[in-house]
Amino acid sequence: MKILIIEDEPGLREGMRDYLTDAGNICETASGFYEAIQKIQLYRYDCIILDIMLPGGSGLQVLEMLKHDKLPDGVLIVSAKNALPDRLSGLKLGADDYLTKPFHLSELLARVEAIVRRRAFDGSPFLEFNEIRIDLDGKQVSVKGKAVRLSRRDYMLLLYLIANKSKIVSKNAIAEHLWGDDIDMADRYDFIYTHIKNLRRKLMDAGCKDYIQSAYGMGYKFSDK
Amino acid sequence: MKLMSKYNRIGLWFAVAAMVITGLVYYFTISYILNGQVDQDLVTEEKEVLDYVKSNGRLPAVLDLENLKISFEPSVAPVKRAFRDAAFFDKRENETESGRQLTSSVVVQGKLYRFSIIESKAETDDLAWLIFEVTLMIIAVLLTGLFVLNRLVVRQLWQPFYAILSEITRFNLTDQNNISKINTRIDEFRLMNDEITSMSSRVIRDYQDLKNFTENAAHELMTPLSLVNFKMDNLVQEGLVSDRQGVLVEEIYQTLAKMKKLNKSMLMLARIENRLFDERESIDLANAMCDALKQFEELFRKRGINVSTAIGSAEIVINADVLPVLLNNLLSNAASHNCQNGKILITVSQGYMSIANTGTNKPLDAGAVFQRFYKAAGSEGTGLGLTLIKEICDTFGIILRYDFHQGLHIFELTF
Structure with a gap:
């Protein structure tokens, strides 16, 4: 995927770039309003990660410009503001998703992938990973054509891990993805363990290889290597 | 006690004291002046007696009038001329009145006589009393008037003060x-x-x-x-x-x-x-509560918490972003301060919601529980959960009450 990261804070910009690049994407960055405008006028991206507060102008103006020119790029707004008006106006202006800082990079990648997938797979919303095939519309998972019944959270977990394939995803990031951050108790790590166990068992029962690896006790990695 | 009552009480005591003292001073002053007047009369009488003796060479006739008596008697030694108070017997009225007496002596044809002139003070006394009474009455009327006026004027004058007070x-x-x-x-x-x-x-x-x-x-x-x-x-x-x-x-x-x-x-x-979070809308509370409960399902199961619900249809007017925060915090609070194998009772009906949970077997400090960063001993939370709940309730006109009843910590919301 080709991704443009528009973010004025250098540390955040590099952090996103490193993670996304490492996951096999091509990333470009813009640190301010005018640089962002220049880039979107010259190049097309699968997804644009857009910070709202930029030196020189608002990220919402960049979004307006994109939509005005009917450019097809997907847009994910990242903002420190969790205020409803901001979120609403962002989505109303045609952004695909809205992510509030602070977030995990694995969450960012999952959201970007979801946006790109939605835009690219018109009519055939299938995601495949070796022998695993996921019907994103019907939320059905099958291994070598054999259906695997997963609970809602197991399904979310599988998608999240595949989106971050070959990356170590921390338990903390998984917990925030599955339950949001309103439940902040240590208990949820035990739930993650249960869900991982379930997911692994169901996939392997269906004849799938074991792709889920535990990483130093602090997270998991979905990888065929 | 109101400032005005305090002030009036002091004023009243002072007025009474002033009235009594003024009355007495008045009375004695007038009596003194009238005494002088009577003494003057006595001197005039004395002069008449002496003139009579001088021109006629004999004593005048004894006088016994309604308010004046003159009497003579022989005397051996000269009498010292003196004024003094004396009793005056009024024969007609048959009563003793207060009077003023002048005693002196006169020599008639070589013989020494002592004579006394007594004048009744009844009339002057009456006058003094009358003046005293009239004075007291005037003072009383004046004070009452002032008192009433004060009340009216002062009330009027203090109006701005009370207006400021009610603003505060x-x-x-x-x-x-x-x-x-x-x-x-x-x-x-x-x-x-x-x-x-x-x-x-x-x-x-x-x-x-x-x-x-x-x-x-x-x-x-x-x-x-x-x-x-x-x-x-x-x-x-x-x-x-x-x-x-x-x-x-x-x-x-x-x-x-x-x-x-x-x-x-x-x-x-x-x-x-x-x-x-000023935008508010009517939201199906029963639905929102069920959604929130789903988030906690696993946690409740793991802790062996038994959740019983009585969720009826209810609408609540609140901000759509804030309601999940409210419910999640309430449930999170009920879960994290619960005991192993405890229970949670949830009731939702129109205008009312309560969440009750088992936990420590003594009531929380109802005054402190909603304060920022108040934490029960051993709490893992941020100390802001209940504060958030309270703040949300206050903002959206929801009445929040904490109660401890039969081992249950109950949070009641009335909206």
Whole structure:
């Protein structure tokens, strides 16, 4: 995927770039309003990660410009503001998703992938990973054509891990993805363990290889290597 | 006691004392003057007697009038001329009156006579009393008049004071309503009003600054928190060497999550206080509660918490962003302060919601429980959960009550 990261804070910009690049994407960055405008006028991206507060102008103006020119790029707004008006106006202006800082990079990648997938797979919303095939519309998972019944959270977990394939995803990031951050108790790590166990068992029962690896006790990695 | 009553009481005592003293002084002064008058009469009589003796060479006839008596008697030694008070017997009225007597001596044809002139003071006494009574009456009327006038005038005069007082009573920091100016021409009240008005706007401004500071501080913290989060996410991709490092990373992540949560709560609190969640709509509470419960399903199951619900249809007017925060915090509170194999009772009906949970077997400090950063011993939370609940309830006109009944901690919301 080709991704443009528009973010004025250098540390955040590099952090996103490193993670996304490492996951096999091509990333470009813009640190301010005018640089962002220049880039979107010259190049097309699968997804644009857009910070709202930029030196020189608002990220919402960049979004307006994109939509005005009917450019097809997907847009994910990242903002420190969790205020409803901001979120609403962002989505109303045609952004695909809205992510509030602070977030995990694995969450960012999952959201970007979801946006790109939605835009690219018109009519055939299938995601495949070796022998695993996921019907994103019907939320059905099958291994070598054999259906695997997963609970809602197991399904979310599988998608999240595949989106971050070959990356170590921390338990903390998984917990925030599955339950949001309103439940902040240590208990949820035990739930993650249960869900991982379930997911692994169901996939392997269906004849799938074991792709889920535990990483130093602090997270998991979905990888065929 | 009202200032006015206090003032009136002092005034009343003083007026009574002044009245009595004035009356007495008046009475004695008038008596003294009238005595002088009578003495003058006596001297005139004496002169007449002496003149008579001089020209006729004999004593005049004894006089016994209705208010004057003159009597003579032979005397051996000369009598010292003197005035004094004496009794006067009025034959006609057959009663003794107070009188004034002059005793002196006169020589008639070589013989010494002592004579006394007594004049009744009855009339002058009556006059003195009359003047005394009239005076007292005038003073009494004057004082009563003043008293009534005072009450009316003072009540009128204190009007601005009471107006200012009621403004102060109505003053509420979170309303952002300044204390309004009051029209008065009394300097003291105007001064007080000016000071209070400027004080209230100063307080409101400081409070606003403080709230803004909290919001800005929480907001500014989001960037470094994000940064640490990103760096950690990237760091672990480099590959750790040992499980020991994994544990450390895990702990950093957990601490980070706690900081994020704390910061988010502070930001939420500041935003609610700053009235940034003003849009409100009617929301199906039963539905929202079921959604929220789903989030907690696993937690309840793991802790063996038995949840019984009586959820009827209910609509609540609230901000759509805030309702999940309210419900999640209520449920989270009920879950985290519960005991193993405890229970939670949830009731939802139109206009009423209650969440009751088992836990410690003694009531919480109802006064402190909603304060910021109040934590029960051993609590793992941020200490802001209940504060958020309270703040949300206050903002959206929901009445929140905490109660402890038969081992259950009950949070009741009436809306």
